Each structure stands twice: as C-alpha cells, then as structure tokens.
Amino acid sequence: MDQIKKFVDELDRDLISNGLVFVIGAGASVASGLKTFRGEEGHYKDHRPEDLASPYGFRRDPELVWEWYQMRMRKGFEAKPNAIHHSLVDLEKHNLLDIIITQNVDGFHHRAGNSPDKIVEIHGTITKSHCFDNCGETFDYDVAPGEIPVKCKCGSLQRPSVVWFGEILNSDDLMQSQNKMQRNKLVVTIGTSGMVYPVAALPFIAKNNGATVIDFNTNSSPISEIADLFVEGPAEESFKIFSDYIISLFVE
Ligand SMILES: [Zn+2]
Numbered sequence: 001m002d003q004i005k006k007f008v009d010e011l012d013r014d015l016i017s018n019g020l021v022f023v024i025g026a027g028a029s030v031a032s033g034l035k036t037f038r039g040e041e042g043h044y045k046d047h048r049p050e051d052l053a054s055p056y057g058f059r060r061d062p063e064l065v066w067e068w069y070q071m072r073m074r075k076g077f078e079a080k081p082n083a084i085h086h087s088l089v090d091l092e093k094h095n096l097l098d099i100i101i102t103q104n105v106d107g108f109h110h111r112a113g114n115s116p117d118k119i120v121e122i123h124g125t126i127t128k129s130h131c132f133d134n135c136g137e138t139f140d141y142d143v144a145p146g147e148i149p150v151k152c153k154c155g156s157l158q159r160p161s162v163v164w165f166g167e168i169l170n171s172d173d174l175m176q177s178q179n180k181m182q183r184n185k186l187v188v189t190i191g192t193s194g195m196v197y198p199v200a201a202l203p204f205i206a207k208n209n210g211a212t213v214i215d216f217n218t219n220s221s222p223i224s225e226i227a228d229l230f231v232e233g234p235a236e237e238s239f240k241i242f243s244d245y246i247i248s249l250f251v252e
Contacts, residue, residue: 001241007214007229008245011186015212016246019098020091020188021180023202024084027191027217029104031082031236034075054165058132062157066148069160073126073144076106083236084190085112087243092118094247098185101177103192103199105162120173122199124162132159169198177202183210190216190235194223203227216242 008016026034051057052068085108091097092114100109101120107127109119130138133156150158163169177199181187187206194200203213203223215227216235224230231238 001238003229004231004238004242005245008242008249011212013249015184015186016096017250018184018186020096020186020246021098021206021211022088022100022102023177023187023189023192023199024100024102024104024109025190025192025196026104027193028084028102028235029079029082029106029108030191031084031234032079032106032108034079034106050165053162054167056166058157058159058164062132062149062159065159066145066150069126069162070144070148073141076126077141077143079106079108081108081112083240085109085114087240089113090247091243094250096246096250099176099180101180101199101202103196120177122163122169122173122177124160126160126162128161129158130161132157174198178205181206181209181211185211186214187211188214188216189223189227190239192217192221192223193219194221214242 047064052065058065088097088100088109089112097118099120100114100118101122102109103123105121105124105126107125110116127141128138129141129150131152131154133154135152135154135156137153139158152158181202185206187203189203194203204226207213207226213227214229214231215224216231216239217224218232218234220230220232
C-alpha cells in the first residue's frame, strides 16, 4: 500500500484539511454481506427491477413490492457497518470529512455514527417510509415490518422512502452534491460503478472543476480511468490504510 502513502504525501495538505468529499456506492456495503442491487436479490422471484421499485409497480402490486423491501430491510438491519463506514466516522472525528454522498439505502452511515448533517442519502433509505398518497406522514424503521403492505395513518399505504425508477432525486440533495465537486476538493469514490446517473456524473464534474479524484473499487470503471489515483481491490482494507494515514498526518 506504498502507492497510497506516496500519493497522499504528494498532496497539498490544505486539500486534505478542507475536508474530504465521498461518493459511496453499493461496493462499500458488500463487506457487510449485502448484495448489489442487480445481484442475487435483484432477481427476486424473477421480477424485473422496475416491477419491484417503481410507482407503477407499487400501484399494481404493493404486496409484492413490500415483500421485497421487507426482505431487504431484514437483511439490512441484521447486517452491520464495516471497516469502510467506521473509517468514515474516524475521519469526521478528526474534522477531515466534508460530506458523504451515498447511493446506498441501507442506513449504515447513520448506524456507524457519522453525523446526520454529514450524510446525503441521495437514493433514499430503507430506514424510513412515507405515505404513498403524500398525506405528509413519515415513519422510521429499525426492524422490518411484520405485516405487509404497511398502512399509513390516513388509510392509504406506506411506501419505502427510496428513490424508485421513474422518480427524480431530491433537488436540494443533488444540488448540494454537485456543489461539493469543486476545485480544492479531494473527492473519494468507494465501490461505485459509475453507471447510475445522475450520481455517476459527480466524479466527472469534480474532475472538470479541478478536484483531485481517488477511486477505491474492486474493478476498473469509467471513474477509475479519470481518477488521479485508482486503488484496485476490496476497499475495506485499502481504505482503512488510506484514512488512518491521512489522520496520522494531522495528529500531533
Ligand atoms: Zn397517509
């Protein structure tokens, strides 16, 4: 891992002390035992992802959609944050973390202990649901619901607070994320394939604006090709080395 230390040694210290910006993808949760969306769970009962995760699919068969989310909530709540999430908490404790923009809906950054104002769950979270008919009610979960589909207080149904196919991202979240991709920023991507837009565009926006981009991923991707440093392999090991080394530079 000399590659990492050598790269960090050559970085402008101000770049680090400004706080690191993270873009996190499904690969960061693999070490916790969660599969990626299009992995095994993506073939749930041989349904297309759109049938399980779209307003259209929900209207047609809310029970099927809730069954899938009930299963994902069970798996997610049973699983635990891993070394990547814990390292992000360490960085925040040392004031070296600007923001975590995560595509993951598992809620692990909150559970690991990062502050809510440091986390942008740009694709939503399975730890919350809200009224499908927008009566305004929201609900929090730390265990999967037993009875499905889950009713709202108004008599309509609750739906998971995740961004589905055919839905747009929260515009404040997206704008805040884009604004973080600036010059004099160190943007670190972990376990993201660079395939799901508009989040996939963020590292490219960063690169175009003069930011330094570091990519941790098991495979090369469009992001690794533009990254100033690409660290290939399971990130739970290499990222801890990276973050521990960064922190060591700022601890007297
Ligand atoms: Zn309602």
